Amino acid sequence: MPSIPNSGRILVVDHEDVIRELISSMLTSAGYQCVPASSGYEAESLLSSSEDFELMLSGPAELHEMVSFKQLEERCPDMPLVVVVTATQNIAAVLASVPQGPYDYLLKPFEREQLLATVRRALEYRRLKLGNRALQANLESLVEARTDQLQTVMANLERSYDITLEAFGDALAAKDEGHSKCVTAFSIALARAMGLPYEQIRLIARGAFLHDLGKLAIPDAILRKPSGLTPDELVLIRQSPYRGYQMVKKIPFLADAAEIVYSHCERFDGTGYPRGLRGEEIPLGARVVAVTRTLDAITSNRPYRAAQSLQYAREEIESWWGRQFDPEVVKVFLEMPENIWVDLRKEIGART
Secondary structure, eight states: OOOOSSSSSSEEOOOOHHHHHHHHHHHHHHOOOEEESHHHHHHHHHHHHSHHHHHHHEHHHHHHHOOOHHHHHHOOOOOOOEEEEEEEOOOHHHHHHHHTSSEEEESSSSSHHHHHHHHHHHHHHHHHHHHHHHHHHHHHHHHHHHHHHHHHHHHHHHHHHHHHHHHHOOOOOOTTTTHHHHHHHHHHHHEEEETTTTTHHHHHHHHHHHHGGGGSSSSSSHHHHOOOOOHHHHHHHHHHHHHHHHTTTGGGGHHHHHHHHHHHHHOOTTTOOSSSSOOOOOOOOOHHHHHHHHHHHHHHHHTTOOOOOOOHHHHHHHHHHTTTTOOHHHHHHHHHHHHHHHHHOOOOOOOO
């Protein structure tokens, strides 16, 4: 069965003229192009030239004449190697002495069809190897293109997220007069002081911004009531974290932030609402917001009282250490300079 002629060349290396010429003749008659070399030194010179070879057939002695197997492998990484050995040689020892490992071996004496079959397998192996490399390169190019597309999509998605948050912010602004913005800024500062990673800080910022969303369902007459609340009104207020959670959790990118909305009124000792969570059952973001919302509430004017000083707020928060608030969060809060909170409030233009 004749082989398909090859555009490249087969390097045939052997000290013995008869063997070298016999192999070259058999391959040439089958349509292959052969380049003979009488030694490893000559073969190495040919391999160092600009000529490309698809396959090399060589005896073990000729291979060992080459200066560096490693350099051969680096120069011709895709060229299969077939070692031609005699029946009297220890085949395993010969093959083990070839560091880069031959693709196959041919045992002397051999028939023409044995030679051609071995060569066909080796060239097919090379073709598949090159094809796989091209496929990998195409896949990498495709992945890179898809990654660029994904980044564009994600950037657009992030923008849609921002628009969604802005819409919520507009709805809250009429209710809380800047409370959510202050709590967000305070929470970011506190989370940074705690050394939290960027992604977690961003999550906490979203939860802080939306923590009072459930109060949109509560009448202003109750929220702005200057006197004490009735039992029924208190029930409505205590339902607000759950109502906010129900609204936020439906938006996939806010699913984690929804847990902060749900849990920001929980207390570290388990006496909070709506679920009575305690300690680390409460999401860390909610434990941060619990401190910052209290800080803003105490230092802001309320319908039932005037704003208190930062020093008073710090003392009040410290007094609830381990009861309402996470001790570790309070510890970091108390270590932060007071001017941070003043500067943040001025920066966002919030009311006092």
